[in-house]
Amino acid sequence: MNKHDSERVAGLLESSGLSHGPDIASADVVVFMTCCVRENADGRAMGQVASFKALKDVRPHTIIAVGGCVSQRDGSSLLRELPHVDIVFGTHNVGRLPELLSRAMAGERGVVEVLDGTNDFASDLPGVREHPWHAWVPITVGCDNHCTYCIVPRVRGPERSRTVESVIDEVTRLVADGVREVTLLGQNVNSYGRDLYGQPRFAEILSRVAATGVPRIRFATSHPKDLSDETIAVMASSPSICKALHLPVQSGSDRVLRAMNRHYTQSTYLSLVGRLYDAIPNLALSTDIIVGFPTESEDDFQDTLRVVREAHYDQAFTFIYSPREGTPAAAMEGHVDREVIQDRFDRLVAEIHSGATENNAKLLGTTQRVLVEGASRRDENVLAGRNEGNKVIHAPIPIGRRAEELAGTFVDVEITETHTWFLAGTIIG
Ligand code: SF4
Missing domain, CATH: 3.40.50.12160 (Methylthiotransferase, N-terminal domain)
Known part of the structure; x- marks a missing residue:
């Protein structure tokens, strides 16, 4: 945002x-x-x-x-x-x-x-896109959830949705302007439309955005309690919706999830993940995890490790719990010692690395459709882009071509090397 x-x-x-x-x-x-x-x-x-x-x-x-x-x-x-x-x-x-x-x-x-709130959306203002081929498209701003560690509802206000028409108008203009990928944004995209239409209409807006002809659609962030089977079905059936999902779990312990006010349990989360993989077998799943929430015990942490193993994440953003003044969690008792948190954090990161390495190894020898972003930061003779699972893929730039002219185009890359956080291969088309 x-x-x-x-x-x-x-x-x-x-x-x-x-x-x-x-x-x-x-x-x-x-x-x-x-x-x-x-x-x-x-x-x-x-x-x-x-x-x-x-x-x-x-x-x-x-x-x-x-x-x-x-x-x-x-x-x-x-x-x-x-x-x-x-x-x-x-x-x-x-x-x-x-x-x-x-x-x-x-x-x-x-x-x-500094205003308390407004009905204006920054999307209606002129913008300068960092990459001409990619656009962020907010569909909601603010949040109506009250996760006890989170300051966002205080600084971004209650959830407000843009109308379906305004979002579709913007995406249609972006497609005409050569945008190849849009990322629909909201603190919780799954509840999109609840304030305007009395019920969430995220699955519908996803289909409508897909119908604009934009080649790739991503969205973030999904609250597990609100991700519907209808949305999963739309993701599975629309070729332009990337088979990548960011589904923050935050903790695997039911006790901690309750204290966080997340409204799901380990078992409902894992059952959702199971339904996702059944519908979309090639799904790339990512998550956010907080380590060291007040009162988190070793048993709670083991529950988190269990979820990490069972959910087969491709990527996880791991955070050491950070008390934010004015949030209910900051006033809770039982803050965990720094060394204990660091030890858990290191073990968690090792588990995530091992899962991501394993997932990437399965892509060896496959052909991946890559949206080129430009030259790799490390080597100007190598281009970098992402597949629909949001994995970074490197490939040598073909002789006679330049990274700038390839940026924003799709290439097919045969994967010849896999690593924890990127894949490498050669362009075959
Ligand atoms: S963590 Fe996400 S869903 Fe929870 S209050 Fe913050 S922005 Fe809202």
């Missing part, structure tokens, strides 16, 4: 006559888009904003704006800690940035505008 907001900020600033600078040190306007979901990201963002005091001392006319979740949470108090910041704007008023910028440029000091 932050990437999408950042693309909209770039689009808005370009429409206001600004252009992208070669580096931050020479920029006249610097915009930070912050995230407060975890302490680490929060601290790092604020550390970077603080370090810009030195830039401001040398170039006092540089305007520093801070947006995103941290601004939404802290509002004007951010200026007390970081007085060199010129503009603070929240998650609900990205579209107001040009106006706030004019005020700061006119000499107003400490411009702060």
Whole structure:
């Protein structure tokens, strides 16, 4: 969601006559888009904003704006800690940035505008896509769930859905503009439409987006309690919907899941995973796991390892529990020792690595359809892209071709090497 907001900020600033600078040190306007979901990201963002005091001392006319979740949470108090910041704007008023910028440029000091909510969607603003062939398309913003560790409902507000028509209009325009892959976004895409239509219409919007002719569709994130059999059927039957699903489990222990307020159990989660693999045998499944939630015991952790083994994840984002002020979990007793958490974290990562390596090994000798992203970061003679399972695939660039001209096209790659986090092969078509 932050990437999408950042693309909209770039689009808005370009429409206001600004252009992208070669580096931050020479920029006249610097915009930070912050995230407060975890302490680490929060601290790092604020550390970077603080370090810009030195830039401001040398170039006092540089305007520093801070947006995103941290601004939404802290509002004007951010200026007390970081007085060199010129503009603070929240998650609900990205579209107001040009106006706030004019005020700061006119000499107003400490411009702060943080709204409690709005019905505007950042998608209706001009955008500059990071990759011309890929677009983020929010279908909902905010969240009506109350997972006890999570700050998102506080900084993004209650769930609001865009109308089906607005989403389809946007995707149709994107397809006409050459976009090959869209990612539908929402904190919980599966409840899409509940606020507008009285019941979720995610399966329907997925089919409608598929009917626009966009070659690839991804979506994130799915709450296991709301993923319907109807959605699974649409995924299974539509060739353009990637056979990849991010299904955060967070913990495998029923006791911890209850304390997290997740509304499913280990057994209902694994039964959902079973139905998914039955319907989509080549599904690439990914997840999020929190280690060290308050009171998590070794037995609870063993339950999480059991889920990891049975769900056969291709990828898992693992997080050490990070207390967020104002969430119910932060006030819970029984915080787990740091060394215990680190030990569990290391064991979990080893288990996930071994499962991912095993899954990838099964792809040796297969042909994978890859959407090319460009040259690999490590070797400019090698291109990098992703298959529909979101796996990174490398292949030598054919003689006489350049990575830039292949970016955004599909190639078929025969897999000759498999590793834990990427596959490699040769282009055969
Ligand atoms: S569903 Fe996701 S965004 Fe919503 S409260 Fe739970 S973890 Fe946070």
